[in-house]
Amino acid sequence: MNKLLTSLVVFMLSIVFTSCSDNEVEPLFNQTVNERAETLKSEYLNILSSAENGWIGYYSPNKNFGAYTMLLDFDANGSVSVNSDFQAGAQNNEITYRIDKTLKVELVFESSSVFSEIFAINNNNNQGEFVFNILSATQDEVVLESKLDFGDDVTILTLHKANASQLNLEPIYDSIDDIGGDGTQSVFRNILLNDVVIATFSFNTATRLTTVKYVDTNGDIVSVSSPIAITPTGFYFLEPLDINGTLLTSFVFNEVENEYVTAFCGLMKER
Numbered sequence: 001m002n003k004l005l006t007s008l009v010v011f012m013l014s015i016v017f018t019s020c021s022d023n024e025v026e027p028l029f030n031q032t033v034n035e036r037a038e039t040l041k042s043e044y045l046n047i048l049s050s051a052e053n054g055w056i057g058y059y060s061p062n063k064n065f066g067a068y069t070m071l072l073d074f075d076a077n078g079s080v081s082v083n084s085d086f087q088a089g090a091q092n093n094e095i096t097y098r099i100d101k102t103l104k105v106e107l108v109f110e111s112s113s114v115f116s117e118i119f120a121i122n123n124n125n126n127q128g129e130f131v132f133n134i135l136s137a138t139q140d141e142v143v144l145e146s147k148l149d150f151g152d153d154v155t156i157l158t159l160h161k162a163n164a165s166q167l168n169l170e171p172i173y174d175s176i177d178d179i180g181g182d183g184t185q186s187v188f189r190n191i192l193l194n195d196v197v198i199a200t201f202s203f204n205t206a207t208r209l210t211t212v213k214y215v216d217t218n219g220d221i222v223s224v225s226s227p228i229a230i231t232p233t234g235f236y237f238l239e240p241l242d243i244n245g246t247l248l249t250s251f252v253f254n255e256v257e258n259e260y261v262t263a264f265c266g267l268m269k270e271r
Contacts, residue, residue: 037101040134044099044107047137048074054081055142055159056166058229060238061118061129063153066208066227067238068118069172071162084114085172085230104133106147129155171232178253179235180205189260191243199243203228214243234260 048055054073060066071083080097095111109115109130116130132144139161146155180203191199191212199214208230213223228235236250251260 037105040105041099041101044105044134044137044142045076047139047142048099048107049076050139051161053162053164053167056162057157057159059084059115059118059155059157060208060227060229061121061155062149063227064207064209064225066210067229068114068208069169069230070114070157070159071167071169072159080109082109082113082115083167083169085169085176086114086118099134104147107132107134107144132157172230175230175232175234175253176205179203179230191248193246198246210237212241212243212248217244 051073054071057070057072058067059070060068069085071081073081074097078096078098079094081094093113095109095113097110098108100106100108113130119130129146129148131147133147135143135145135156137143142159144157144159146157149155189201190197191201191214199212202211204210208228209225210228211223211225213221216222224241226241227238229238234250234252237248241248249262251262253259254261
């Protein structure tokens with residue numbers, strides 16, 4: 001027993017001596033926290049200002065709104081041109097921005113823009129934002145996260161490099177009219193699967209929310225509000241909508257037939 005205790009003591013001492021013998025600790029980073037932050041800020045600035053046609057993304061302030069097209073063209077001197085299909089493109093202005101750091105590196109829109117106008121809806125009670133944490137940035141994609149949101153409804157705005165054709169928002173305005181109705185057409189439509197009506201559809205142009213009603217497998221009428229993003233050729237649901245096992249995702253407008261066609265070959269027609 002004494003021999004065993006002696007061996008254990010010698011073993012423990014060897015561990016202590018070994019752990020204390022190396023006084024040189026490899027640094028985890030070769031820059032200080034502030035230096036790393038400055039490097040990221042410079043890198044993000046270069047990426048944002050490098051896109052020839054700027055960036056395009058679809059912005060939704062919260063789950064009670066659909067998405068608005070955002071066109072953002074940054075320069076390296078702190079100015080950004082902001083254009084959007086919000087309120088039929090009423091906002092197209094140049095404002096100032098900065099890349100800053102508090103807890104995370106963030107993108108701050110400093111002056112009034114369409115982001116400010118969306119923020120102000122419902123007496124500033126719609127969880128809009130004008131400050132975003134930069135989650136990641138590459139030459140092809142920038143992912144922004146609202147700094148002002150908390151809980152399970154945090155806005156993510158993903159930007160991709162815009163091409164020249166996307167700078168013209170007129171096709172999106174036309175899409176809004178097509179989906180919402182122009183006063184001569186009904187804004188209520190039927191959703192068909194194999195020529196059988198499976199649901200009805202209506203659209204609020206201000207909030208970009210759709211209301212889809214259908215009868216579930218229990219025979220109960222279900223009404224679902226679901227946000228959409230509008231494209232030049234149609235629209236898509238921000239989250240796929242399940243109608244008794246049929247997923248609604250994206251629709252493309254067929255001008256000849258005056259109807260929307262989706263991947264599962266159903267049609268959304270005027271009622």
